Amino acid sequence: MNAPVASLFRPSVCPHDCPSACSLDVEVLGNNRIGRVRGLAAQSYTAGVICAKVARYSERIHHPDRLTKPLMRSGPKGSGQFCEIGWDEALDRAAEAFLAAEAKHGPETVWPYYYAGTMGLVMRDGIHRLRHVKRYSGMYDTICTNPAWTGFVAGTGRLAGVDPREMAKSDCVVIWGTNPVHTQVNVMTHAIRARKERGAPIVAVDIYMNETMKQADIALLVKPGTDGALASSIMHVLLRDGLADRAYLGSHTDFSPEFEVHLESRTPAWAEAICGVPAHEIESVARLFGEKKRCYFRLGYGFSRQRNGAVNMHAALCIPTMLGAWQHEGGGAFHSNSGTYGISKRMIEGLDVFDPSVRLLDQSRIGAVLTGEAASLKNGPPVTAMLIQNTNPMNVAPEQRKVRAGFAREDLFTVVHEQFMTETAAMADIVLPATMFMEHDDLYQGGGHTHIMLGPKLVEPPGACRSNHEVICALAKRIGAEHPGFAMSPREHIDWALRQSSRGSLEELEKQGFIDTDPPFERAHYITGFGHRDGKFRFAPDWLKVPLKNDGPMGPVAAIPRFPDHWAVIEADDPALPFRLATSPARQFLNSTFTETPGSMAREIAPSLLIHPEDADALGLTEGEVAEVSNARGSVELAIRRFDGLRHGVVIAEGIFPNKSHRRGEGINVLTGADQVAPRGGAAFHDNAVAIRKVQASG
Ligand SMILES: Nc1nc2c(c(=O)[nH]1)N[C@H]1C(S)=C(S)[C@@H](COP(=O)(O)OP(=O)(O)OC[C@H]3O[C@@H](n4cnc5c(=O)[nH]c(N)nc54)[C@H](O)[C@@H]3O)O[C@H]1N2
Ligand SMILES: Nc1nc2c(c(=O)[nH]1)N[C@H]1C(S)=C(S)[C@@H](COP(=O)(O)OP(=O)(O)OC[C@H]3O[C@@H](n4cnc5c(=O)[nH]c(N)nc54)[C@H](O)[C@@H]3O)O[C@H]1N2
Ligand code: SF4
Ligand SMILES: [Mo]
Secondary structure: OOOOOOOEEEEEEOOOOOOOOOEEEEEEOOOOOEEEEEEOOOOOOOOOOOOHHHHOOHHHHOOOOOOOOOEEEOOOOOOOOEEEOOHHHHHHHHHHHHHHHHHHHOHHHEEEEEOOOOOOHHHHHOHHHHHHHHOOOEEEOOOOOHHHHHHHHHHHOOOOOOOHHHHHHOOEEEEEOOOHHHHOOHHHHHHHHHHHHHOOOEEEEEOEOOHHHHHOOEEEEOOOOOHHHHHHHHHHHHHHOOOOOHHHHHHHEOOOHHHHHHHHOOOHHHHHHHHOOOHHHHHHHHHHHHHHOOEEEEEOOHHHOOOOHHHHHHHHHHHHHHHOHHHOOOOEEEOOOOOOOOOOOHHHHOHHHOOOOOOEEEHHHHHHHHOOOOOOOOOOOOOOEEEEEOOOHHHHOOOHHHHHHHHOOOOOEEEEEEOOOOOOHHHOOEEEEEOOHHHOOEEEEOOOOOEEEEEOOOOOOOOOOEOHHHHHHHHHHHHOOOOHHHHOOHHHHHHHHHHHOOOOOHHHHHHHOEEEOOOOHHHHOOOOOOOOOOOOEOOOOOHHHOOOOOOOOOOOHHHOOOOOOOOOOOOOOEOOEOEEEEOOOOOOOEOOEOOOOHHHHHHHOOOEEEEOHHHHHHHOOOOOOEEEEEEOOEEEEEEEEEOOOEOOOEEEOOOOOOHHHOOOOOOHHHOOOOOOOOOOOOOOOOOEEEEEEEOOOOO
């Protein structure tokens, strides 16, 4: 081979928590250095395009602040005082603490807590193997996907949709409750193709004129938590004007005369009063959908982060169904394909020793759990030991004041395995340095597309960093946890999982880099029937029987309306809390990740609040002035940015900045609530009633 050693592009996969799960092309400059990062052209969903923050990855992987040595706390909790120790001592201390906690309170006192900082199946999900063998408390992962997935599957019966590349063949692309220009840039690639090649209009639905709304041909600006009203009124027009596909409704859905009667009163005028979109805009967009038929609804997570989020997701999903759009190439809906891969996690997660009687604790309620709320602990033992991988709850979890109080407990022993000294790591007793994705092997699947991909190790990690897999296996050994999965390498796990799932082998995947699992048209479009037993789409779902893993009913389930509707459970207009705050994602961060990189920080600058100029005037707030935003859960100070691209009474704080970027050291999540979104739990991050006042300059 005569490839130049100095600069070699190698395939990889972006591991971050993003539906795009891009295939990457990484320039490797020797055994411990990378150069440029590009999107892989050969993988047709990524199609050579990635976001700017990952294109700049060399600044993250080679960041001078990376953790490279195990640390032990040497000052009070949260003081940030640590001393360096060796791996053996760090692991011995962690194992001793876990064993001591277990001896005192039983194994459920240990709570392994993780999330999707890496989406690699081996590195993300191996923590379950340890907890299953040890019967430690499980984590019910509610923080991100629950309301959205539940709302979608309530209708379709399966977490699967029409191939997102088909967007390019659509006559009308609807981007609803997601801001892909920030959060999953590849959606725009395929949507814009439809506009260029077919003249398809792009319709966006959001609560502010974000970058995606600005690029849309039609932007519908709704008030937060009112998408159910908009969707119901669109369906009212479709039925009223003969634009619904009645034959399809009869053959493929549970459409009923009662539903039709229900929609008769959901007029555009009724919806306008709730969602703020003028009735004439509703009329014309409904007509557009009805005329085009071949409409592709790309439904996002954002609008599900409301207390009625599952219901609103389902309501929006009902529109393409009423159109019969699923029958056409380029038509139908997509939210996530996470339910389609069927990769066996039996070995990675140790599912052979899973005991369903061990309690699950709600991820989003970590504040309540750690501060000892009996119901959140399922009336069981307190949590006195934690192992945390791939997540930064001190920053990203709701009810931040409780989270902080919990982590500050002297009787809680916390081990955090991290790449940086995050605000969660700073609260730990032991901090362990973690590898990054190009420093270990892993297997990935695209939630937002159809590919299984291999992310091989490309470079050596700095210092003494170890992968999640190595840490889990080393801890298991010291704790006396036995399972064949602890003796396997990541490559062996990948091979085992692929073979068990009839997805080939590691060797085959290594040759191609990725597999396109694109299902046949009939299946992706539900032509032969939806996922429910009778094959019918549900306009009237049985919310208690949505086929997704769950931990029982949560939130005000009994009050969920029978049919798509506006469900008024969002934080109500309280005269004392007159504004509705959403905490929409920032373009240059990914949750709290990338807040450590200078390239991202330089572009996002500082925490701020978008507010309508007339609202700002009424409060006497000028551009750049500091306002206090508060509710019963807490308060933060944010710099004012006057912005007329939102409705009166709505305010947006983009991005999860570090808590310490805020004047009082508390972040945006002091304002967000952890009450469970019905029917399956989740956090309503964009559903906050708040008060805003000018901060008087202190003398
Ligand atoms: N740059 C960047 N990319 C990211 C992330 C990030 O933080 N930054 N986060 C990653 C993660 S973990 C996830 S889950 C995905 C999420 O990505 P998305 O599916 O895009 O979901 P969100 O980002 O929560 O919100 C998307 C939009 O929904 C809007 N929204 C909020 N409430 C409502 C409502 O009631 N109705 C309507 N119609 N719109 C509403 C918000 O204003 C926002 O513009 O993105 C991933 N990608
Ligand atoms: N206000 C508000 N809060 C939100 C949201 C919002 O929209 N608004 N969005 C919510 C959503 S959708 C989500 S998904 C959550 C996400 O919240 P988190 O899961 O906490 O996501 P990140 O903040 O990206 O933190 C991931 C951490 O994992 C670390 N990491 C990455 N790879 C590895 C690895 O291989 N090994 C180890 N040991 N560590 C690794 C990174 O350094 C990073 O610190 O936040 C939620 N919080
Ligand atoms: S768009 Fe998402 S998956 Fe693609 S590189 Fe950026 S963060 Fe990673
Ligand atoms: Mo998420």
